Amino acid sequence: MKTTVLKTKQRAITPIQFAVLVLMAGSTAAQAQNAATADTQKPTAAQAAAAANNSDKILEVLVTGTKRTTSLQRTPVAITALSAASLEDNHVQTLQDIVNLVPGFSATAQGDHGVMTMTMRGVGNDSAKTEYADPEVASFIDGIYSPRPEGATALLFDLEAIEVLRGPQGTLWGRNATVGAVNMQTAKPVIGKSFGTVEGGAGSYNRLGMRGAFNVPVSDSMALRFAFVNEQHDGYVDYQTMPSIPLASQRAAFIAGGGAAADFQPINTNLFLTGGMKYGAQKQSAVRLSMLWKPTSTSKWDLSYEKFADRGAPNMNLMQTPRAGQKMWSALIDTAPSIKRDSDSLRSRFETALSDDVSLAYIAGYAKFSGSQTFDGDAGVVVPTSFATGGSHREHNTNSSNYVNYSHELEVQSTGKKEVDWLLGLYYAAETNDIRFDLPIMNGTQQGTVGWQGSFIQPKETVASKAIFGQATWNLSDSLHLTGGARYTKDDRANIGGRGYGWANYPATPATVAQIPVNQNVNPWDPNSGFGPPGLNDGVYSGSKLTGLARVSYDMDKNNMWYASVSTGYKSGGLQDGGRTYAAETLTNYEFGTKHTLMDGAVKISNALFYENFKDYQFSAPVTNPDGSRTLATTSAEGAKITGFETEIAAKLTKDDKIQVSLAYTPKAKLGKLLAGSNDYVIPTCVADKTVSNCVDVTGVTMAHTPKIQMQIQYQHTIQLGNATLTPRISVHYESESNLSVFSDYFGAPDKQGAYSRTDLGLRYEGDKFYMDFFVRNVGNGNVKTSAQNGNTGGIWVAQYLPPRTFGVNAGFNF
Known part of the structure; x- marks a missing residue:
């Protein structure tokens, strides 16, 4: 089925026609509505979809990527806009679910921290999951930056739209939007109307879901909206049973490994899990209370409080070649999975007209997060031969992780269409983190002796970012527009009291040292703990950068336009283990784009051709130092050079038939000079760089998660059933081969994902108020x-995977 779809498209149109057609799929997948029109009831996702189905045109999409409400097809920026209806149709819950809808975008789950890391146009950072590393793709909720991915991307619900902006967005959007930004817009209350929706769902892996939203008018100038969601399903990874090993064999293996016969003990098989929550399980819930108040005819205040809780399990590393007799989605597990995350977020936006020509907006955000997690780091790849030989017990335990961040932004801008449209702003954000991460590694099983273990304790790390920015567009005529913008950013970081403790590896371990896995009840600074003197991580960092944007756009007529731009992106430098600093990274992006509306609105196309010159790319990885200590190190690569083409198309073939196509073609995404080390891989001894024990020259490697071709085709047909509709749909995603890390060219296939295609199917029944979606x-x-x-599995290759086949049904009622 998949091959037929792809080949049919290739025979039907020429490559040039295809490049023109494929342009707009993701972009025009939206029917995003302008939040400023909140005094009338907005259509639900189902009503928006019905309106689109009953038209022979692709509906106009409004976006706010330039911090003004503009038509998507008249906005000179590469934007993919996904409406509430599109998100619902594609069952989007996390950013990993929308990557198929956005060209050149990837989001991957990284196991031991269980968070999303994002790559866009070849640039990303898989280590942007700890307090040390920031992402190159910034996440925003209602325009408020979310510095840590746990809260922002964990569970998307009750959204009005998602806008994905590609290319540097730092001028207007600020922190860490080096290569792009994702802005999630929550649904807002509506004044004067009472309405709501409730939905329930079920599916494979005992999936159960419930969500809903209720709009409550309070007065002629105020309304409230309450939204909730709960999603849960069993994990994908089955438990393997510990093989039965004769006692004689265990004793012989133990003695052969250097153990004394008097110290022998049998393997405690109860240490290996056979039940309970499985890896990959979901158990997440959230609630949000929103308020809209319009105290005057020219002012309004949006305020929301959101609480999120996660009690699920992280994804699991699985053996790429399973042991004989074992299933792919199974593992021999001796560390129970757990996630405990709680976050509270407060978001506020107040805007008012200062005059007929000028408006002011004050945007503020506050978030508090706390969490812990356990993860099986050895992945059960080797069956132990005795309680202290043959295998390895390795845990990755985040005992506690907490952060508090807040931000303030003040914007003043012109309103209406003027000869010069301008915006000025001030920004301040601050963040405080603390974390304790323990890494016990035992020989054989938990009963065995210590192989090595570490405890990384960070009591306080602070971040402060200040910025002033402005952007102006000179409308030289009704058709020709020149835009210039600049942002000056000042960043300060401090690590206060951070310590990294490593096992001392005594030649003859004193009897007073307990051979037990390190845990939060162990004080590694105790002389009898077995840990040596700690590494000191105290340090400060301060840096600043001026970034900018220059763009020209020309409206050829009401249906066609082009733009050309040069923009720069910036991500702050910072601190690493040992209190050492690392440099900021910068990106210069050259882009030419076109947008077209054809056949009286039945076809819409967006194109972007870009070249990125990336400097001082921050590569972060856990490494072993020449003295045997282990740290998280950040190295600045020379940079990278990336070229690519993106196109998105949406077309109404008939009133009842719609096709969407998106394509990202990235022929070049080459990393500059870098000697890379990482304990996640078995790599040779480093002779060119004496700062780490093991390294590989990865200069010229293709950037990770950047396939040369990434394509998505979606087709749906609407069948009219009186006052109801039945809409089957199919979505096919294709990617050519891609690297999974900077080491992929060195290791080959085990560290690559080969070319693949994935197909999703759907069938939606839409009645007057009731709907079902299979x-x-x-x-x-x-x-x-x-x-x-x-590297953590004795040279045996493991991997994390996208979920296996899942199926289900959602049913809802609008009232």
Whole structure:
């Protein structure tokens, strides 16, 4: 089925026609509505979809990517806009669910921290999951930056739209939007109307879901909206049973490994899990209370409070080649999975007209997060031969992680269309983090002796960012527009009291040292703990940068336009273990784009051709130092050079038939000079760089998660059933081969994801108020790797994968 769809498209149109057609799929997948029109009831996702189905045109999409409400097809920026209806149709819950809808975008799950890391146009950072590393793709909720991915991307619900902006967005959007920004817009209250929606769902892996939203008018100038969601399903990874090993064999292995016969003990098979929550399980819930108040005819205040809780399990590293007799989605597990995350967020936006020509907006945000997590780091790849030989017990335990961040932004801008449209702003953000991460590694099983273990304790790390920015567009005529913008950013970081403790590896371990896995009740600074003197991580960092934008756009007529731009992106430098600093990274992006509306609105196309010159790319990885200590190190690569083409198309073939196509073609994404080390991989001894024990020259490697071709085709047909509709749909995603890390060219296939396609199916019944939506995802049940490693598993290759085939149904009622 998948091959037929792709080949049919190739025979039907020429490559040039295809490049023109493929332009707009993701972009015009939206029917995003302008939040400023909140005094009338907005259509629900179902009503918006129905309106689109009853038209022979692609509906106009309004976006706010330039911090003004503009038509998508008249906005000179590469934007993909996904409406509430599109998000619902594609069963979007996390950013990983929308990557198929956005060209040149990837989001991968990284196991031991269980968070999303994002790559756009070849630039990303898989280590942007700790307090040390920031992402190159910035996440925003209602325009408020979310510095840590746990809260922003964990569970998307009750959204009005998602806008994905590609290319540097730092001038207007600020922190860490080096290569792009994702802005999630929550649904807002509506004054004067009472309405709501309730939905329930069920599916494979005992999936149960419930969500809803209620709009409550309070007065002629105020309304409230309450939204909730709960999603849960069993994990994908089954438990393997510990093989039965004769006692004689265990004793012989123990003695052969240097153990004394008097110290022998049998393997405690109860240490290996056979039940309970499985890896990959979901158990998440959230609630949001929103308020809209319009105290005057020219002012309004949006305020929301959101609480999120996660009690699920992280994804699991699985053996790429399973042991004989074992299933792919199974593992021998001796560390129970757990996630405990709680976050509270407060978001506020107040805007008012200062005059007929000038408006002011004050945007503020506050978030508090706390969490812990356990993860099986050895992945059960080797069956132990005795309680202290043969295998390895390795835990990655985040005992506690807390952060508090807040931000303030003040914007003043012109209103209406003037000869010069301008915006000025001030920004301040601050963040405080603390974390304790323990890494016990035991020989054989938990009963065995210590192989090595570490405890990384960071009591306080602070971040402060200040910025002033402005942008102006000179409308030289009704058709020709020149835009210039600049942002000056000042960043300060401090690590206060951070310590990294490593096992001392005594030649003859004193009897007073307990051979037990380190845990939060162990004080590694105790002389009898077995840990040596700690590494000191105290340090300060301060840096600043001026970034900018220059753009020209020309409206050829009301249906066609082009733009050309040069923009720069910036991500702050910072601190690493040992209190050492690392440099900021910068990106210069050259882009030419076109947008077209054809056939009286039945076809809409967006194109972007870009070249990126990336400097001082920050590569972060856990490494072993020449003295045997282990740290998280950040190295600045020389940079990278990336070229690519993106196109998105949406077309109404008939009133009842719609096709969407998106394509990203990235022929070049080459990393500059870099000697890279990482304990996640078995790599040779480093002779060119004496700062780490092991390294590989990865200069010229293709950037990770950047396939040369990434394509998505979606088709749906609407069947009219009187006052109801029945809409089957199919979505096919294709990617050519891609690297999973900077080491992929060195290791080859185990560290790559080969070319693949995945197909999703859906069938939606839409009545007057009731709807049902059936879906199957990953129809072919293919295994697609998102990350790989062999360093923590004795050279045996493991990987994390996208979910296997899932299916289910959602049913809802609008009132």
